Amino acid sequence: MNKKVFIVLLLVVFMLAQFSMASAAAVSGDASITSIPAFLPLKQNLDVEWAVSGMPAAGTKYLLMWGREYPSATYDVADCKQVEMLTGLTDASGAFAYDFIGTNIVFSMSDGDVFEFTLTVDTDTCAGAPVLPAGNSVMGTVTIDNQTPAVWGGNPPSLSAANVMDHTVACNTFEYWAVASDRYGLGADETYSGLVSWGETINGTFAPTPPIGKAQDTLSWVYTFPSTASGQWTFYIHPKDGANNSGLIPKIYRLTLPIEPQELEDCATFSDVSGHADEVYIRYLATLGLINGFADGTFGPDATLTRAEAATLFEISNGYDTTSLPASAPAGCEFTDVAASDWFAGWVWQACADGFMNGVGGGLFDPNNLLTRGQVVTIMNNVANTTPSGGYLNTNSIVNNLWNHFIIKPILTASFTDVAVGAYYAEPVIQAYGWGVADATSDTTFSPDQPVTRGEFAKMLYRALSRVG
Incomplete structure (x- = not known):
């Protein structure tokens, strides 16, 4: 191909691209996400309800939804989804399932991540050259929760x-x-x-x-x-x-x-x-x-x-009765405030021997506290x-x-x-x-x-x- 012709063709392509980009324009109107789940299982579609009002009746408009992972500063056209084509309408509303498949988002989704979403109304589609939303534009957020209770x-x-x-x-x-x-x-x-x-x-x-x-x-x-x-x-x-x-x-x-x-x-x-x-x-x-x-x-x-009553109740739960309790204090369970004549003596000694209850120090069990x-x-x-x-x-x-x-x-x-x-x-x-x-x-x-x-x-x-x- 002639070098001169090639350069001319390049200029034409560049000019067409510039024209296409310049032709995209934000449309006046009040777009909003009216309902969005706060939490979403991993890699499932996000069901969103939307509304837009105050658009010019003339012309064809496109409602676009944008997603990004927090705390990204910018939106990416690769994460844009076309929600609706609006013709001759000033007000509209509906529901949309944002499909993560085919976006950059799906590759970064993991448990606990937060994603932000917003809407724009544009004269162009996601596949064209829409105007990117402002970095501070956030209409709804969702957190990935893949944790089974x-x-x-x-x-x-x-x-x-x-x-x-x-x-x-x-x-x-x-x-x-x-x-x-x-x-x-x-x-x-x-x-x-x-x-x-x-x-x-x-x-x-x-x-x-x-x-x-x-x-x-x-x-x-x-x-x-x-x-x-x-x-x-x-x-x-x-x-x-x-x-x-x-x-x-x-x-x-x-x-x-x-x-x-x-x-x-x-x-x-x-x-x-x-x-x-x-x-x-x-x-x-x-x-x-x-x-x-x-x-x-x-x-x-x-x-x-009391502590003595607790010793009794735990040892009853352990299968003991009065006939199977020790008649004297086992080694290491001699307490000066627990006498063999006390009704709780065997229960306290058994609870001590089993390692369930210890003394309070100074050789005392403190049974009546x-x-x-x-x-x-x-x-x-x-x-x-x-x-x-x-x-x-x-x-x-x-x-x-x-x-x-x-x-x-x-x-x-x-x-x-x-x-x-x-x-x-x-x-x-x-x-x-x-x-x-x-x-x-x-x-x-x-x-x-x-x-x-x-x-x-x-x-x-x-x-x-x-x-x-």
Whole structure:
């Protein structure tokens, strides 16, 4: 080809390109994203609702959507999508699925990333030469949340070796419970959508749905079998988060298991527990023979516990009774304030020998002092790091199966202002709260030095002994 002709052709192409670029122009109008999901699973289309008003009626306009990963300073035409061709309209609205495939964005998408989106109205298409939106133009954002909620839960305590899906209950009123989090194992600065549903499924009457927290919470589902209940009964949960993520396998508590006669019998009760927040735990454990009330028929759910009483209750759960307790203090468990004639002596000595409870220093056990919330969870932590002799502590329970920070991290997390790093109860509090065994007293406090009530203790023990599968 003649060199002169070639140069002329180059000039023509350049001029046409310049004309094409110059022909693109922003169109006046008020474009806006009216609805955009806050969270999105990885590499799925983004469903966006849009509206535009005040455009000139004449001519053909193109509504364009732009995306970029935060904190990019500019938009890229490679990430532009044509939403609509508008002819003869001053106002319009609709919905659009922004397809990430074919954009630069799809290659950089990863869990926790934030993406920004905006709209422009132009005389040209994305394939042409549209006017890039300003760098500070952001009409909506979305965060990639590909994190499936983590969940663990507990069946009512039982000595049965049956699989939890074939596990019957001891009496007609019981609690199935679970803890779940959408940010399990993630950094504090990573934002995720949080639970929106427990995905409960049951083949019978269901209690009101419990509240769901933004990022993590506890399901407490109390059920009472009516005396007329019969046939098979199933309950399971399948938690889902705000980005519509859910695990592949639901958490099954009971699967097509026929109701047995003992499950319709009323649980043991006391004259002062009806309607109490801890009633279900008190009555269920009393039915199992793990706790007792007083001679006058009361339980005293709001009364306090002593350290000697706690030693007794933990060793009953460990399968001991008065006939199997030591008659004298084992080596290393001689306390000057525990005499062989004391009713609690054998229980204290056994709790010490098992490594569940220690003295308070100076050769003292302090048996009559009140048990605190920090001490309760510390005892449970000791149980989790020893080998229980038997009973309910030696089952496939929360305290004996999950409560071991060297294997699995707790599901729930919190920063308590009253739990100092290095305190003897610091790690036990993390475990107890994290597995749903012990409640916080507020969003920021655990109150570890507060005496535990008998009702609170019953709830903690019920949860700690709950079966997992």
